[in-house]
Amino acid sequence: MSTLELLGFGQTGWGALLLLAALMTLAVTAAALAIGAVLGAIVATAKLSGRWLPVVLGNVYTTVFRGVPELLIIYLIYFGGSTAVTNIGQALGYEGFLGLPSFLAGAFAVGIISGAYQAEVFRGAYLAISRGELEAASAIGMHRALRFRRIVMPQVLRYALPGIGNVWQLSLKDSALISVTGLAELMRTSQVAAGSTRQYFLFFIVGGALYLVLTSLSDRIFNQAERRANRSMPSAMGQV
Numbered sequence: 445m446s447t448l449e450l451l452g453f454g455q456t457g458w459g460a461l462l463l464l465a466a467l468m469t470l471a472v473t474a475a476a477l478a479i480g481a482v483l484g485a486i487v488a489t490a491k492l493s494g495r496w497l498p499v500v501l502g503n504v505y506t507t508v509f510r511g512v513p514e515l516l517i518i519y520l521i522y523f524g525g526s527t528a529v530t531n532i533g534q535a536l537g538y539e540g541f542l543g544l545p546s547f548l549a550g551a552f553a554v555g556i557i558s559g560a561y562q563a564e565v566f567r568g569a570y571l572a573i574s575r576g577e578l579e580a581a582s583a584i585g586m587h588r589a590l591r592f593r594r595i596v597m598p599q600v601l602r603y604a605l606p607g608i609g610n611v612w613q614l615s616l617k618d619s620a621l622i623s624v625t626g627l628a629e630l631m632r633t634s635q636v637a638a639g640s641t642r643q644y645f646l647f648f649i650v651g652g653a654l655y656l657v658l659t660s661l662s663d664r665i666f667n668q669a670e671r672r673a674n675r676s677m678p679s680a681m682g683q684v
Contacts, residue, residue, distance in 0.1 A: 447646060450637075450641060450643060450646065450647075451646075451650065458633075458637045458641075458647070461628075461633055461637070462630070462633055462634070462637070462650065462651070462654065464628075464633075465628055465629055465630040465632070465633035465634070466630050466654050466657075466658060468547075468627065468628060468629045468630070469616070469619050469620075469629045469630040469631075469655075469658065470658065471547075472547060472550055472551050472554070472619050472622060472627065472629060473554070473612065473615050473616045473619050475547075475551035475555070476550075476551045476552075476553075476554035476555040476557075476558050476615050476618075476619070477555070477558055477608075477611070477612055477615055478555070479551060479552060479555025479556070479558070479559065480554075480555045480556070480557070480558025480559035480560075480561070480562045480611065480615070481558075481559075481562055481608075482559070483555065483556065483558075483559030483560075483562070483563070484558070484559045484560070484561070484562025484563040484565065484566055485562075485563075485566055487502045487505050487506065487559065487560070487563035488502075488562075488563045488564075488566035488567040488570065490502040491503065491506075491563065491567055492567060492570060502563065505559075505560060505563070506560045506563055506564060508560075509556055509557055509559070509560035510557075510560045510561065514553075514554075514557055514618050514621055515621050515624070517553050517556060517557060518549075518550065518553040518554070518621050518622060518624060518625070519624070520553075521544075521549050521552055521553040521556070522544060522546070522549040522550070522553065522624075522625045525544045525549060526541070526542065526543040526544045526549075529542045529543075529544060530542045530543075546622070546625040546626050546627035547627055549625055550619070550622030550625050550627050550629075553622070554615050554618050554619060554621075554622065557615070557618060558611055558614070558615045558618075561607075561611045561614065562604075562607075562608065562611055564607075565604045565607035565608060565611065566600060566604055568603070568604075568607070569599070569600040569601075569602075569603035569604035569607070570596065570600050572599075572603045573595070573596065573599045573600070573603070577595055577599075578591070578595065578596075581594075581595055601673070602673045602674065605666065605669060605670050605673055606666075606670055608666075609662070609663070609666030609667075609669075609670070612662055612666065613659055613662060613663070616655075616658060616659060616662065617655070617659075619631075620655075623635065630651055630654055630655065631651065633651075634647045634648055634650065634651030
């Protein structure tokens with residue numbers, strides 16, 4: 445069978461499956477980034493609180509999940525979580541093995557890892573805000589919720605955007621490790637196609653090329669978003 449037939453969209457081709465797998469990779473990465481954003485915001489708030497217990501817990505979270513291998517965390521969440529769910533099910537009278545959905549387990553595992561990095565991104569972004577702006581807001585009587593909505597959140601998002609782009613790229617590559625759960629993302633589909641056809645070099649090269657396409661497009665999107673977010677900065681700086 446020729447290379448064009450193997451990569452085509454016919455009955456014997458793998459083109460459609462590879463494209464669907466690329467979309468699955470994007471979906472699980474987006475879910476992981478959203479989970480990580482929530483966790484990262486909570487941890488960053490804890491580390492900025494100044495209270496010793498939240499600070500210690502935040503430091504433990506970021507240290508552990510940035511220091512432990514990503515694959516180990518995925519194994520722990522997927523296989524350990526499935527074991528825990530099975531034990532709970534048996535205690536409630538269910539029989540047999542209850543496995544966690546591959547997408548949910550994979551997105552949550554990568555999201556936990558992403559959250560550890562996003563926490564530092566958000567913390568650094570908050571510290572980059574001018575203290576004078578916050579003091580001025582307090583001086584005119586602006587309450588905390590309004591100050592957060594009008595001053596803190598817009599600037600944190602603007603300063604954090606480059607770091608979030610880097611975390612997205614990291615999560616996109618980490619999603620390849622979710623293949624161990626059986627989820628039909630890009631890495632898993634490339635493995636199956638290579639094993640089925642014995643064309644290992646071809647399909648792993650194609651899989652790598654698709655990852656490069658995804659990362660390149662993502663980089664362009666985040667760069668464009670960063671330029672739009674910073675459009676007002678030169679004029680604002682000129683007025684200082």
